[in-house]
Structures are given as C-alpha cells and as structure tokens.
Amino acid sequence: MIDRPYMVRTRKSGVVTSTLHPLTTADGLAISVSRLAHPQATDVCLLIHGLTTSSDMFVMPEHYGLAAYLHDQGFEVWLADFRMSNHFGHNITGSFTFEDIAAYDWPAIVGFIRSAIGNRRLHVVAHCLGSATFHHALYGKSVDGITSVVSNSISLHARVHPWSFAKLVVAPFLVDKVLRLPYLDPGWAERENKSKPWLGRAIARAVGLVHLECNEDACNMVSFIWGTGAPAIFQHDQMSPITHGRVGELFGPIAMPYFRNVRSAVWHNNTFGRYSDKPEHQRFPARYIDNVGDVRVPTLLLSGDKNNIFPGSNKLTAERIAAKGIDGYEYREIANYGHQDLFMGKDCDRDTFPVMVDFLHRVIAR
Ligand SMILES: [Zn+2]
Incomplete structure (x- = not known):
C-alpha cells in the first residue's frame, strides 16, 4: 500500500x-x-x-x-x-x-x-x-x-498471554541473530512469490500447519506474530470474507524493536x-x-x-x-x-x- x-x-x-x-x-x-x-x-x-x-x-x-x-x-x-x-x-x-x-x-x-x-x-x-x-x-x-x-x-x-510473552522474550534474538531475518512478514504467506525469502515462506508454511483454524496463511501469520489464539488478531465471525482475504495487504512486516519496547513494559509491572x-x-x-x-x-x-x-x-x-x-x-x-x-x-x-x-x-x- x-x-x-x-x-x-x-x-x-x-x-x-x-x-x-x-x-x-x-x-x-x-x-x-x-x-x-x-x-x-x-x-x-x-x-x-x-x-x-x-x-x-x-x-x-x-x-x-x-x-x-x-x-x-x-x-x-x-x-x-x-x-x-x-x-x-x-x-x-x-x-x-x-x-x-x-x-x-x-x-x-x-x-x-x-x-x-x-x-x-x-x-x-x-x-x-x-x-x-x-x-x-x-x-x-x-x-x-x-x-x-x-x-x-x-x-x-x-x-x-504467557505464550505471547515467551515470544516477546525469544523472538528478537531468534529472528535477528539466529535466523538473521530483518523482520516477520505476513506477506511470506505468498508461497510461490520468489521475491520473499525462502526461510520466511517456510516459516509461514509451518505456522499454517499449527494454526488449523484458518486456511489463509497471512491470517495465521498475523496471529502467530502478534498474539495467542486461534485466531489471535480478531474473531473470524466478525470479519467479512473480503477483509479476511486482504489481511496480507492490510498488515505489513514487523521488525524486532517493537518486541523489545513492549517486552520492557510487560517486564516492568506491565x-x-x-x-x-x-x-x-x-x-x-x-x-x-x-x-x-x-x-x-x-x-x-x-x-x-x-x-x-x-x-x-x-x-x-x-x-x-x-x-x-x-x-x-x-x-x-x-x-x-x-x-x-x-x-x-x-x-x-x-x-x-x-x-x-x-x-x-x-x-x-x-
Ligand atoms: Zn483467518
């Protein structure tokens, strides 16, 4: 956009x-x-x-x-x-x-x-x-x-949620240092798009295997990145199918500084x-x-x-x-x-x- x-x-x-x-x-x-x-x-x-x-x-x-x-x-x-x-x-x-x-x-x-x-x-x-x-x-x-x-x-x-906090703790190190990815991106759900990193597309595929509630990997990725739940980001029955199909374009990639800033707040008595x-x-x-x-x-x-x-x-x-x-x-x-x-x-x-x-x-x- x-x-x-x-x-x-x-x-x-x-x-x-x-x-x-x-x-x-x-x-x-x-x-x-x-x-x-x-x-x-x-x-x-x-x-x-x-x-x-x-x-x-x-x-x-x-x-x-x-x-x-x-x-x-x-x-x-x-x-x-x-x-x-x-x-x-x-x-x-x-x-x-x-x-x-x-x-x-x-x-x-x-x-x-x-x-x-x-x-x-x-x-x-x-x-x-x-x-x-x-x-x-x-x-x-x-x-x-x-x-x-x-x-x-x-x-x-x-x-x-506790699972979200675990992700806030682990994700910055894992994404920046181990996987060496610059950010997490719902757009990785475009499996055949070779301009997206292969590792990112593999992550999106793996996330899709865990989030069985939805067939849209972009929706699953947004839930995976942001919270805890099936799905986490919204209630499916509140969404129009058109909006649900646009999740990959409505949500952009997220780099790790966000995780560190929010983690600090959660750690300091919320x-x-x-x-x-x-x-x-x-x-x-x-x-x-x-x-x-x-x-x-x-x-x-x-x-x-x-x-x-x-x-x-x-x-x-x-x-x-x-x-x-x-x-x-x-x-x-x-x-x-x-x-x-x-x-x-x-x-x-x-x-x-x-x-x-x-x-x-x-x-x-x-
Ligand atoms: Zn969905």
Whole structure:
C-alpha cells in the first residue's frame, strides 16, 4: 500500500475525497496525514492506526468504515500515517522507540492539524500501538490541546498471554541473530512469490500447519506474530470474507524493536515507562501513568472481551487510574470482539462505532 487520496463513501455527503498532506518529522522521516474536510463541523477527530497497518483500516470500501461513519456523525476526520504505517518502510528500514514517535510524529501531526483547524475541538481515536505511542506523547507532554481520547486495546499498560510473552522474550534474538531475518512478514504467506525469502515462506508454511483454524496463511501469520489464539488478531465471525482475504495487504512486516519496547513494559509491572536512552528523550517521565492527573483528558478505554493480543491491558490502565482517584476515564469491554475487529469488523457500524460516538457526544455535551 502507498499514500494516496481516499474516495470515502459517506451516507450523508456522498463520496468525499481526502486531501493528503505529506509531513517531515523533526528527525527527518516522511510521514503523512489525510483530511476528510467537513466545513460545518465544530469537532475534529484524528484516527490513528496500529503497527503495521495504516489509515486504510479506517477506510475499507467493503463496509461502512469509521472515517465515513464519523463524517456522517458531523465530525471532520483526519487520518494519520505515522512511522508505524505500512505505507512507508520506516518500520523495517530503521530502529525506533515509542519515545521517538512521541517526540517527533505526534507533535508533527497534531501541530499540522491544529494549524489547519484553528480552535475547533480535536478528539483522537487510536488503535493498539498507535494508542500506546499517542499516550506516550500525551502523558509525556509532547502534545496537548486534545479534548478526548478513545483508545482500543492498549494505552499505558501492556499485558499479554504467557505464550505471547515467551515470544516477546525469544523472538528478537531468534529472528535477528539466529535466523538473521530483518523482520516477520505476513506477506511470506505468498508461497510461490520468489521475491520473499525462502526461510520466511517456510516459516509461514509451518505456522499454517499449527494454526488449523484458518486456511489463509497471512491470517495465521498475523496471529502467530502478534498474539495467542486461534485466531489471535480478531474473531473470524466478525470479519467479512473480503477483509479476511486482504489481511496480507492490510498488515505489513514487523521488525524486532517493537518486541523489545513492549517486552520492557510487560517486564516492568506491565507499565509503560521511558524506554529510550537517548539524551533528548530524558524529558519523558520514568512511568507515563504517573503524569495522569497532571495531564487530564477524558478517555474511553476499550477492549474486546476476546482480545488475544493485549488482553486486559486497557482494563489495567483504567484500574490504575481509578486507584489514583482520578475521574473522567472509562473502561468498556465489547462482547464477542477481539483486537482488530473493533475497527475492521463487518458490523462495527452496529456494534462498536456507536459506543465511540456516544462517548464523544457525552464529552462534547459537558
Ligand atoms: Zn483467518
């Protein structure tokens, strides 16, 4: 996938074409943000993808995606493609920490949006590591002026199943040093594609032999890379066959720095702390949760009750914030959903998007 303008089919405004704004971060990376303009909107919503999907996860032509849904609900919608996006190669050509993203990507994107929207309210809906890194920026104080946040799956804490933790421990050494592969790639499922490494294609084949729940090796690879379950990444019955068939293009390859960053959080009492040792990142807090209260943004923490990637992570964040006696942070579990299907599922306009919009409207009404 590459950056390109989207033709978004809304129900109230017909087809709305996005404008693409290429940006360069302060550390020199090309990223982008796309705008679905809504001149009458008093409220603006920034949608943030996870690793290594992209803004495509919010604009899926096979069903009523979140970008169209929010536009119909009266929001101007912006779509981030930060350095974890599969529109770029940054994830596999360079090494970065979550502090790099908090220090460079989110200030660039939020700053550009703010310059375009003036003093209209800016909300954020963020998924997975897009949410985790945005929370690094918010509670690390590199961005501000956010009216509310909806987070799916993970934000300030990381919990994983024991088998996933075993993979977090072993994978970096095994992949980097033993197998000498630059990354893990769902695209290795293309068995006959000789441009893919033979070892990768062999791994995909082996994974397919273990994950008997699905005939799509790309789907099996995503589950294998990311979590614990059959499948781990979403609930099969929430996915349209078209989306399920596109898994290999919607998810990109994943290099090992991610594993090390998340492993550190799991190891440190499941809590995200400053992981980067760069001098310029020492301004970030030792633990991000400690700045909740000092920074206070109404937040809806979501998770599917069958989340097999970061199970219980957002629940733990809600519990730790409640224990501090700080209100304005809600936790909501969505029945029969997993991790990615909260945004990519075929019935999200019925099951999950209304939960998000209800929260946004309650914040706006305050
Ligand atoms: Zn599958």
